[in-house]
Amino acid sequence: MPLKDELIDKLGRMFDELVDKNITYERIQWEVDNFVYPYIGSYLAEGKLSKEEGKEIFQFCEMKLKEIKERLKG
Numbered sequence: 308m309p310l311k312d313e314l315i316d317k318l319g320r321m322f323d324e325l326v327d328k329n330i331t332y333e334r335i336q337w338e339v340d341n342f343v344y345p346y347i348g349s350y351l352a353e354g355k356l357s358k359e360e361g362k363e364i365f366q367f368c369e370m371k372l373k374e375i376k377e378r379l380k381g
Contacts, residue, residue, distance in 0.1 A: 310350065310355055310356060310360075311356060311360040311363060311364060314347070314350075314356075314364055315363075315364060315367050318343065318364070318367065318368060318371070319367075319371065321343075322335070322371045322375060325338070325375075326375055326378065326379075331379075332372075332375055332376050332379050335372070335375060336372060339368055339372060343368060344365070344368070347361055347364050347365065348361075
């Protein structure tokens, strides 16, 4: 499995687990900003992900955050 797909799969599971643990949206966003995004950035800096692949992963994270915000709001 390509690295991009592997990361998206693992991040999807991470988001689901955080929601299942009743963690607040603010805490989830903090985790993403402080741990996930720098982690993805390191793969970009090392050349293990292309710029386009990184963009897709960042967009996936933003989509999941938006879904979680809506889900926790309602």
